[in-house]
Amino acid sequence: xxxxxxxxxxxxxxxxxxxxxxxxxxxxxxxxxxxxxxxxxxxxxxxxxxxxxxxxxxxxxxxxxxxxxxxxxxxxxxxxxxxxxxxxxxxxxxxxxxxxxxxxxxxxxxxxxxxxxxxxxxxxxxxxxxxxxxxxxxxxxxxxxxxxxxx
Amino acid sequence: xxxxxxxxxxxxxxxxxxxxxxxxxxxxxxxxxxxxxxxxxxxxxxxxxxxxxxxxxxxxxxxxxxxxxxxxxxxxxxxxxxxxxxxxxxxxxxxxxxxxxxxxxxxxxxxxxxxxxxxxxxxxxxxxxxxxxxxxxxxxxxxxxxxxxxxxxxxxxxxxxxxxxxxxxxxxxxxxxxxxxxxxxxxxxxxxxxxxxxxxxxx
Amino acid sequence: xxxxxxxxxxxxxxxxxxxxxxxxxxxxxxxxxxxxxxxxxxxxxxxxxxxxxxxxxxxxxxxxxxxxxxxxxxxxxxxxxxxxxxxxxxxxxxxxxxxxxxxxxxxxxxxxxxxxxxxxxxxxxxxxxxxxxxxxxxxxxxxxxxxxxxxxxxxxxxxxxxxxxxxxxxxxxxxxxxxxxxxxxxxxxxxxxxxxxxxxxxxxxxxxxxxxxxxxxxxxxxxxxxxxxxxxxxxxxxxxxxxxxxxxxxxxxxxxxxxxxxxxxxxxxxxxxxxxxxxxxxxxxxxxxxxxxxxxxxxxxxxxxxxxxxxxxxxxxxxxxxxxxxxxxxxxxxxxxxxxxxxxxxxxxxxxxxxxxxxxxxxxxxxxx
Numbered sequence: 001x002x003x004x005x006x007x008x009x010x011x012x013x014x015x016x017x018x019x020x021x022x023x024x025x026x027x028x029x030x031x032x033x034x035x036x037x038x039x040x041x042x043x044x045x046x047x048x049x050x051x052x053x054x055x056x057x058x059x060x061x062x063x064x065x066x067x068x069x070x071x072x073x074x075x076x077x078x079x080x081x082x083x084x085x086x087x088x089x090x091x092x093x094x095x096x097x098x099x100x101x102x103x104x105x106x107x108x109x110x111x112x113x114x115x116x117x118x119x120x121x122x123x124x125x126x127x128x129x130x131x132x133x134x135x136x137x138x139x140x141x142x143x144x145x146x147x148x149x150x151x
Numbered sequence: 152x153x154x155x156x157x158x159x160x161x162x163x164x165x166x167x168x169x170x171x172x173x174x175x176x177x178x179x180x181x182x183x184x185x186x187x188x189x190x191x192x193x194x195x196x197x198x199x200x201x202x203x204x205x206x207x208x209x210x211x212x213x214x215x216x217x218x219x220x221x222x223x224x225x226x227x228x229x230x231x232x233x234x235x236x237x238x239x240x241x242x243x244x245x246x247x248x249x250x251x252x253x254x255x256x257x258x259x260x261x262x263x264x265x266x267x268x269x270x271x272x273x274x275x276x277x278x279x280x281x282x283x284x285x286x287x288x289x290x291x292x293x294x295x296x297x298x299x300x301x302x303x304x305x306x307x308x309x310x311x312x313x314x315x316x317x318x319x320x321x322x323x324x325x326x327x328x329x330x331x332x333x334x335x336x337x338x339x340x341x342x343x344x345x346x347x348x349x350x351x352x353x354x
Numbered sequence: 355x356x357x358x359x360x361x362x363x364x365x366x367x368x369x370x371x372x373x374x375x376x377x378x379x380x381x382x383x384x385x386x387x388x389x390x391x392x393x394x395x396x397x398x399x400x401x402x403x404x405x406x407x408x409x410x411x412x413x414x415x416x417x418x419x420x421x422x423x424x425x426x427x428x429x430x431x432x433x434x435x436x437x438x439x440x441x442x443x444x445x446x447x448x449x450x451x452x453x454x455x456x457x458x459x460x461x462x463x464x465x466x467x468x469x470x471x472x473x474x475x476x477x478x479x480x481x482x483x484x485x486x487x488x489x490x491x492x493x494x495x496x497x498x499x500x501x502x503x504x505x506x507x508x509x510x511x512x513x514x515x516x517x518x519x520x521x522x523x524x525x526x527x528x529x530x531x532x533x534x535x536x537x538x539x540x541x542x543x544x545x546x547x548x549x550x551x552x553x554x555x556x557x558x559x560x561x562x563x564x565x566x567x568x569x570x571x572x573x574x575x576x577x578x579x580x581x582x583x584x585x586x587x588x589x590x591x592x593x594x595x596x597x598x599x600x601x602x603x604x605x606x607x608x609x610x611x612x613x614x615x616x617x618x619x620x621x622x623x624x625x626x627x628x629x630x631x632x633x634x635x636x637x638x639x640x641x642x643x644x645x646x647x648x649x650x651x652x653x654x655x656x657x658x659x660x661x662x663x664x665x666x667x668x669x670x671x672x673x674x675x676x677x678x679x680x681x682x683x684x685x686x687x688x689x690x691x692x693x694x695x696x697x698x699x700x701x702x703x704x705x706x707x708x709x710x711x712x713x714x715x716x717x718x719x720x721x722x723x
Binding site for chain 3: 003007010011014015018019045046047048049050051052053054055056057058059060061062063064065066067068069071073083085086087088089129131132133134135136137138139140141143
């Protein structure tokens with residue numbers, strides 16, 4: 001599926017919001033001082049999504065099992081609409097993420113949010129991933145050939 | 152992004168309680184066929200859909216039940232976006248394999264036999280048709296009998312297909328297969344489950 | 355036959371109260387927190403998520419606490435909870451090739467791109483109880499290595515380059531996989547639905563069946579092509595946005611079992627595959643699942659059906675521990691009337707038997723005289 005650059009930016013932001021911790025998000029949000037009045041369009045509400053895999057990793061899709069998700073859609077006073085969906089059951093985080101998504105409809109606000117909220121969190125998440133990668137790498141087996149048998 | 156917000160506004164404000172109350176109304180109306188029941192229709196769908204039809208759709212349709220819209224309703228992009236957003240269901244292009252159909256102009260709708268009828272083993276795999284009619288009281292009176300009806304009951308919906316009587320009899324003949332109807336107008340609904348028999352009246 | 359009876363409300367209330375009391379145990383011992391369970395009993399939590407068929411660590415931890423550590427009871431609680439939530443949709447199929455890998459081993463290749471990554475494994479421990487863990491010793495963080503990172507290539511892709519492993523076949527993009535939650539069970543069942551059933555199946559049951567295939571019941575010459583554990587991104591398509599939204603990551607364990615196959619009327623000699631994919635870290639379950647998946651493909655591959663693990667009805671109807679425990683445990687519910695009827699029947703049969711044997715003894719005696 002082809003998506004526009006605008007959609008890619010929105011999607012990347014959503015990926016960060018979905019993975020960050022509730023506390024970290026609230027802390028950075030409080031500093032930003034962008035509190036906005038908003039009305040709910042849908043949710044926040046918890047529900048299920050069926051997680052799918054592929055047979056053999058790359059084949060036909062199949063249903064593995066469900067996961068809890070929470071979604072929220074809001075409208076700001078200027079009419080901007082924001083959406084959020086994330087694993088887990090944290091209503092407050094889903095609502096706040098939808099508000100942030102709505103605020104990012106405005107390019108100037110989006111730039112500020114990206115610089116002061118999204119990018120710092122993304123860096124932290126990347127560092128955590130890198131740590132895990134390196135910890136896994138430390139358990140990599142280096143084989144040494146002791147004896148090679150002759151025919 | 153035109154009208155993005157308006158296309159999404161007006162769903163259930165309290166999904167669990169709202170859906171329960173609408174479900175209760177539909178259940179009562181199904182249990183007492185051809186009886187008019189008021190729905191506490193707490194939704195404001197885009198203009199082409201009545202509040203009752205919108206509320207019934209939001210309460211019954213979900214991600215596992217694809218729906219179909221007749222041409223009159225499908226014309227409205229706002230309505231299609233609204234229904235998809237609030238029900239989570241997929242809209243299908245053809246009427247034959249959906250669980251729900253929403254019909255804005257029943258007079259010109261496809262014949263009832265074109266919708267999913269269920270099977271002998273699984274009669275529940277049939278379609279429920281939500282027909283939006285101009286009135287439930289000012290049309291030609293139809294008399295029904297059957298389970299849930301003491302003696303007989305009369306309903307006078309306006310705007311049904313010309314040959315509705317013949318179609319409904321054919322639907323009854325397919326029992327336990329067949330479709331069920333939810334007629335809506337304004338804030339009111341009346342149901343015709345497949346078990347309701349249309350009575351031939353003299354003259 | 356059933357007879358409705360009433361009574362026992364007070365006894366039941368008090369039984370529940372006693373259960374709560376025993377669950378809490380000695381009040382001088384601090385109560386378990388859910389964080390303690392998710393952090394320190396994480397593999398138990400994973401099992402409850404996998405067999406409860408619901409990915410939510412905190413709910414699984416709560417279920418374990420409420421069930422006093424009875425994992426099947428906890429799985430039951432999670433299955434029940436699931437039914438209270440609306441289904442919003444389904445995810446895009448997760449890409450296990452793009453996993454943030456925490457462990458990956460292969461028994462087919464020694465040196466393979468990405469290497470053998472042992473990860474946090476119990477393998478190579480000596481299985482000696484560690485008395486230090488009676489306390490709360492200082493534990494070092496994992497060692498880190500920066501010079502050994504390369505993409506962790508799938509073993510199936512390596513084998514595929516030689517054309518000696520079966521491919522995925524044609525994938526119809528419009529195909530919707532069936533869902534065992536919504537379709538009445540009918541056999542034969544599609545492979546997609548079998549895998550869903552196995553993925554939430556009982557670990558012990560699948561382990562025993564998988565073991566039996568190794569011991570000769572539906573023998574399939576298995577090798578671990580690859581086991582990998584790690585986190586995968588989950589994306590859900592949202593129509594109102596027009597694209598798939600990343601909603602977070604889940605940890606899964608995947609097993610590609612590779613099986614020597616000498617060929618049949620339907621397929622040439624090649625390696626065939628059995629597949630396992632489960633929530634959380636559970637290598638044993640994923641491996642057992644892949645053995646069972648392969649055994650259940652017997653008919654598709656033109657093999658003789660000779661053993662229970664190849665029998666769909668046998669495996670899939672009995673692998674669900676919530677169903678199994680429900681039916682086994684229902685036997686303890688009152689069957690007073692049934693039993694009275696059986697008692698009457700056995701008494702009558704016994705009387706007839708005694709009369710017959712009595713007569714027979716008499717006849718024998720008469721014949722002898």
